[in-house]
Amino acid sequence: MDVVSPELNSLLPDEIMDTEAIEDVAQPQPADDTSVPMETDTPMASESLTLCSDAAPADHTQALTASTDSTHSVTAGGQLPISISSAPSPLLTLKPALATSTTTTKTTDSVTGTSITTSGLQKLTAPFTISAANHQIILNKVASSQASEAAKSAGNAPQVIKHEGQKLLVTAIGKSGQPIVLQLPHTGNKPGIAQTSGDAKSPTPQFKVVTIGGRSELKPVVGSVGNQLTTLQAQQLKTVQIAKKTPTSSAAPIKFIITKTVNSKGLSPQTSVSPIIAGRVLTQNSQVMPPRTITLSEPHNTTIQSLPGKKIAISPLKTPSKVTVVSVASPTSNASQKSVALPVNVALGQQILTVQQSTSGSPVKVATSQTAAQGMKPVQSVAVGGMGGSQFKTIIPLATQPNVQQIQVPGSRFHYVRLVTATTASSTGQPSGPSTSSLQTAKPMVVSTGAVRMSVPIVPAQTIKQVVPKPLTSATQVVTTNQTQQRLIMPATPLPQIQPNFTNLPPGTVLAPAPGGGNVGYAVVPAQYVTQLQQSPFVTLASSSGFPPSTGIQTQARLPLNGLSTAESTSRPRKPCNCTKSQCLKLYCDCFANGEFCNNCNCNNCFNNLEHETERLKAIKTCLDRNPEAFKPKIGKGKEGESDRRHSKGCNCKRSGCLKNYCECYEAKIMCSSICKCIGCKNFEESPERKTLMHLADAAEVRVQQQTAAKTKLSSQISDLLMRTTPVISSGSGRLPYTFVTKEVLEATCECLLEQAKKAEHAHQPQVEAERMILEEFGHCLMRIISSAGKAKADCASINC
DNA sequence: GAGTTTGAAACT
DNA sequence: CAGTTTCAAACTC
Numbered sequence: 001m002d003v004v005s006p007e008l009n010s011l012l013p014d015e016i017m018d019t020e021a022i023e024d025v026a027q028p029q030p031a032d033d034t035s036v037p038m039e040t041d042t043p044m045a046s047e048s049l050t051l052c053s054d055a056a057p058a059d060h061t062q063a064l065t066a067s068t069d070s071t072h073s074v075t076a077g078g079q080l081p082i083s084i085s086s087a088p089s090p091l092l093t094l095k096p097a098l099a100t101s102t103t104t105t106k107t108t109d110s111v112t113g114t115s116i117t118t119s120g121l122q123k124l125t126a127p128f129t130i131s132a133a134n135h136q137i138i139l140n141k142v143a144s145s146q147a148s149e150a151a152k153s154a155g156n157a158p159q160v161i162k163h164e165g166q167k168l169l170v171t172a173i174g175k176s177g178q179p180i181v182l183q184l185p186h187t188g189n190k191p192g193i194a195q196t197s198g199d200a201k202s203p204t205p206q207f208k209v210v211t212i213g214g215r216s217e218l219k220p221v222v223g224s225v226g227n228q229l230t231t232l233q234a235q236q237l238k239t240v241q242i243a244k245k246t247p248t249s250s251a252a253p254i255k256f257i258i259t260k261t262v263n264s265k266g267l268s269p270q271t272s273v274s275p276i277i278a279g280r281v282l283t284q285n286s287q288v289m290p291p292r293t294i295t296l297s298e299p300h301n302t303t304i305q306s307l308p309g310k311k312i313a314i315s316p317l318k319t320p321s322k323v324t325v326v327s328v329a330s331p332t333s334n335a336s337q338k339s340v341a342l343p344v345n346v347a348l349g350q351q352i353l354t355v356q357q358s359t360s361g362s363p364v365k366v367a368t369s370q371t372a373a374q375g376m377k378p379v380q381s382v383a384v385g386g387m388g389g390s391q392f393k394t395i396i397p398l399a400t401q402p403n404v405q406q407i408q409v410p411g412s413r414f415h416y417v418r419l420v421t422a423t424t425a426s427s428t429g430q431p432s433g434p435s436t437s438s439l440q441t442a443k444p445m446v447v448s449t450g451a452v453r454m455s456v457p458i459v460p461a462q463t464i465k466q467v468v469p470k471p472l473t474s475a476t477q478v479v480t481t482n483q484t485q486q487r488l489i490m491p492a493t494p495l496p497q498i499q500p501n502f503t504n505l506p507p508g509t510v511l512a513p514a515p516g517g518g519n520v521g522y523a524v525v526p527a528q529y530v531t532q533l534q535q536s537p538f539v540t541l542a543s544s545s546g547f548p549p550s551t552g553i554q555t556q557a558r559l560p561l562n563g564l565s566t567a568e569s570t571s572r573p574r575k576p577c578n579c580t581k582s583q584c585l586k587l588y589c590d591c592f593a594n595g596e597f598c599n600n601c602n603c604n605n606c607f608n609n610l611e612h613e614t615e616r617l618k619a620i621k622t623c624l625d626r627n628p629e630a631f632k633p634k635i636g637k638g639k640e641g642e643s644d645r646r647h648s649k650g651c652n653c654k655r656s657g658c659l660k661n662y663c664e665c666y667e668a669k670i671m672c673s674s675i676c677k678c679i680g681c682k683n684f685e686e687s688p689e690r691k692t693l694m695h696l697a698d699a700a701e702v703r704v705q706q707q708t709a710a711k712t713k714l715s716s717q718i719s720d721l722l723m724r725t726t727p728v729i730s731s732g733s734g735r736l737p738y739t740f741v742t743k744e745v746l747e748a749t750c751e752c753l754l755e756q757a758k759k760a761e762h763a764h765q766p767q768v769e770a771e772r773m774i775l776e777e778f779g780h781c782l783m784r785i786i787s788s789a790g791k792a793k794a795d796c797a798s799i800n801c
Numbered sequence: 802g803a804g805t806t807t808g809a810a811a812c813t
Numbered sequence: 814c815a816g817t818t819t820c821a822a823a824c825t826c
Contacts (some may be wrong), residue, residue, distance in 0.1 A: 581820065587810055588820045626811080652808065661823055662807045 048751045576601035583618035584608035587630060592619070595631055650676035658683035659693055721786060741785060749781040 448729075577598060579589045584606045587593045591601060591608055598608040607615045623630040636646050647665045651675060656662045658672050658681045665672045665683055672683045682689045755776040760770035 029820080575822090577821080579821065582810095588822090591820085593810095623810095630810095649809095654808080656807065656823095660807080662809090664809080667823095 250575045479688075577603050579603040579606070585612075585613075585616060587623060592616075593631070634664060635670060646673040647676065650674075651678050652676075653678040653681065655680075657681065657689065659687075659689055718782065721782065745785060749778070752777050752781055 148173045574590065574594065574596065577584060577591045578601070579591050580603070582592075584592050584598050584601070585608060589598070589603070589608060591598045591603075596608075597610070598606045606612075607619070609616070620631075629648070632648070633646050636648050646672065647668065647669070651658060651663050651665045651702050653663045653676075656666075658666050658676070658678050661667045663672075663678070663683060665676060665678075670676055671685055672681050684690065753774050756773045759765075759771060760773050765773070
C-alpha cells in the first residue's frame with residue numbers, strides 16, 4: 001500500500017470529503033467502497049487520496065507539469081534514477097489528456113519499490129495501464145524495462161501497480177483538454193536493483209501526495225528523462241526528482257524536484273521562485289501564482305524554507321518512510337487555467353511531506369526535509385481545504401508498530417482515525433494484507449519509543465499564531481529530545497543562516513509561515529504529539545529549548561467540524577473525559593471516539609495513551625471491526641435536497657424531544673433528518689420550541705461574547721495606558737508605574753470607589769448603573785495615578801537637571 | 802457535588 | 814436485527 005486508497009478516503013471526515021469540489025467532480029467510487037480502517041486489512045495497490053477538485057465531472061485529467069518543454073526527472077532510489085521526459089517513451093507516455101477520460105498509470109520499481117502512479121491522465125503508451133482516478137496523477141517508477149517485461153510475463157499487463165515501496169502520488173488538478181505527456185524512461189539496470197516487481201525486500205519509503213481542489217484544466221505535462229545519481233545512492237537513498245526546466249532543476253545536488261502550479265485566483269504573471277535548499281528544491285510554478293518551493297529532504301543538510309501562506313510538515317524519519325501528502329487547493333478559485341506541477345524530492349527513508357493550501361492568492365511554500373540517516377518515521381500528511389473554509393492538515397507519522405498508521409483528526413466529536421499499513425517495498429506486488437514487515441525490520445530505526453500519532457490541524461496562520469507562541473527572534477529554538485520525541489518551535493525562516501536542523505524535528509512537525517507574508521513562521525509540533533510527549537515518562541526536553549514545554553501548544557486547534565468555524569473550534573478545546581470503566585478505549589469516551597489521546601482528562605484507568613498503545617490499537621481495530629465508520633464524522637453531508645449537514649445515522653431520542661444535548665443532532669446544532677428515529681422530535685425547522693431554544697442560546701452566547709469582549713477591551717486599555725506611561729516614567733528614574741501605586745494610593749482609590757457605590761445606592765441607581773459609576777471612578781483614579789506618576793517623573797527630571 | 806436522566810455504544 | 818445492558822455525558826437539584 002503506497003497510496004491512499006479510495007476506501008481509505010471514505011474514512012475521512014465528511015467535512016473533508018464532502019466538499020463542494022468533490023461533489024462537483026462526482027468522483028467515482030469503487031464498488032467496494034467500504035471503509036477500511038486499516039490498510040492491513042485492505043489489500044490496496046495504492047493509497048491515494050483525492051479530496052476535492054473544481055474540475056467538472058468530465059474533467060478528470062491531471063497535469064503534472066505546466067509546460068511541455070519542461071523537464072521532469074524522477075529519480076527513485078539513488079541507484080535507479082527515473083526521469084520523465086517529453087520525449088516518447090515506451091515506458092510511460094501520457095499524451096494530452098482527453099477531457100473525458102480519467103486514467104491512472106502506475107509503474108513500480110520492483111527494486112526500489114518506488115512507484116509513480118498517474119491518474120486522470122490519458123494513457124498513450126501501451127505498457128502502462130491508466131486507471132480512472134479523478135484528479136490524481138500517480139507516477140509509478142518503473143525500475144527498468146525488465147521490470148515491465150517481467151510484469152508482462154506475469155500476465156499483469158504493462159501496468160505495474162502492485163509494487164510496493166517508494167511511491168509518489170501526485171494528484172493535481174490540471175486543465176482538462178490540455179496535452180499531458182508523462183514518460184517514464186527506461187532506466188538502465190542498476191546493480192543491486194532487482195528487476196522483478198515482486199521484490200519486496202528492499203525497504204523503500206513511501207511517498208504519498210494528494211492534491212485536493214484542483215482545477216478542471218490540465219496543463220501539458222512533459223517529463224524529461226534524467227538519470228541522476230546522487231550522493232544518496234551511496235546511502236541507498238532513493239531520490240525522485242521531478243524537475244521542471246527551471247534554474248533550480250538544473251542544480252546538480254537536487255535530488256528531487258517537483259513543480260507544482262498552485263491554483264490561484266490571482267492572475268499574476270508567472271514567476272519562478274526556486275529557492276534551493278540544500279540543493280533540493282521543490283518548485284511550484286503557476287501561471288497565476290508565484291511558484292512555490294518545497295524542499296522535501298536532505299540527507300545531511302536539511303533546510304526548510306517557508307513562504308507566507310504555506311505550511312510545512314517535517315518529519316525526521318530515518319527508516320523508509322511513507323508519506324502522504326494531501327494538498328488542497330481552494331475550489332473557490334475560478335482561474336481559467338491552472339497548472340499544477342508538484343515537485344517532490346524524495347530520498348529513500350525520507351518522509352516528509354508537503355501540503356499545499358491555496359485558497360488565497362498568497363504565496364505558498366512548503367518545505368520539508370529529513371535526514372535519511374537519522375531516525376525518521378513515516379509520516380502522512382493531509383491537508384484539506386474546504387471552499388472558503390479553513391484548511392487543515394493532518395500529519396501522521398506512520399506508526400512505528402508494524403502495519404499501523406493512524407490519522408487523528410482532532411476536533412470536536414468528529415474525527416477520523418485511520419490505521420494503515422506502514423508497508424515497505426517488501427509488499428510490492430502484493431495485496432497489502434497485514435504485513436509483518438515493519439519499517440524497523442526493513443531498516444532499523446529508532447521507533448522503540450513508541451508510535452506517535454499526531455494530528456496537526458492546519459489552520460490559517462492567524463490561528464496558528466494564536467496557538468503557537470511566536471518566537472521573538474529569528475534564532476532557531478529547538479527542543480531536542482531523543483529520537484522521535486522531539487519538539488520544535490522555531491521560526492520557519494527561509495534565511496539560510498537560520499535554517500534549523502530539521503532532523504531534530506519530530507514527525508509531523510509543521511512549519512507555518514507567519515501571516516502577512518513575513519519571513520518568520522512557526523514550526524508547529526503536533527499538539528497531540530506534544531501532549532503525549534508530556535505524558536510520556538520517557539520524554540525529556542532539552543533545556544536548550546527556548547520555549548516552555550507547555551506554551552500554548554497543547555491547545556489543540558480543532559477542525560471546523562460540524563459547522564463550527566475554525567476559530568470557534570479552536571477556542572473550545574475538547575472537554576476532558578470522565579471515563580471510569582471503559583478505560584477510554586470505547587466509543588463511550590469522547591477522546592477515543594475522536595481519535596485523540598486523553599489529555600488532562602479525569603478518566604480512571606485510562607488506556608488511551610501511548611503507554612497503552614497496543615491496547616489502544618486493538619481497541620481501535622475492534623471498534624472498526626464492529627463499525628467501519630466508527631471514527632468517521634457523524635455529521636456529514638445529507639442527501640440531495642436536504643440540509644448540508646446531517647447526522648449520518650440519525651438520532652434515536654425518545655424523551656428529550658431532540659432539544660437537549662443528549663441528542664447528537666441537537667448537540668451538533670443541526671436539525672433531525674428523515675433518517676432519525678427519534679420520538680417526539682422537536683428539532684425541526686419550524687419547531688417553535690427549537691426556535692425558542694435557539695434564540696435563548698444565541699442570546700446567551702452573545703452576552704458571553706460581549707462580556708468577554710468588554711473584559712478584554714478594558715484589560716487592554718488599562719495595559720495600554722500603563723504601557724504608554726511606562727517609558728516616560730521608567731526612562732529617567734527607572735521607576736515603574738506600579739511603584740506609584742502605594743498603599744495610600746490604593747486606599748484612596750478604594751475610598752473613591754466606595755464613595756461612588758454609596759452615591760449610587762443613595763440615588764437608588766440600578767446595579768448596572770452603580771457598576772458603571774464605579775468603573776468610571778476607577779478609570780478616573782487610574783488616570784490620576786498615571787498623571788501623578790508622570791508629574792513625579794517630570795519633577796524628578798527637573799531636579800536632576 | 803451528588804444524584805438522575807438520557808441515549809449511544811456495547812452486548813446478547 | 815431487536816432487545817438489553819453498559820456507559821458516560823447531560824442535566825437537575
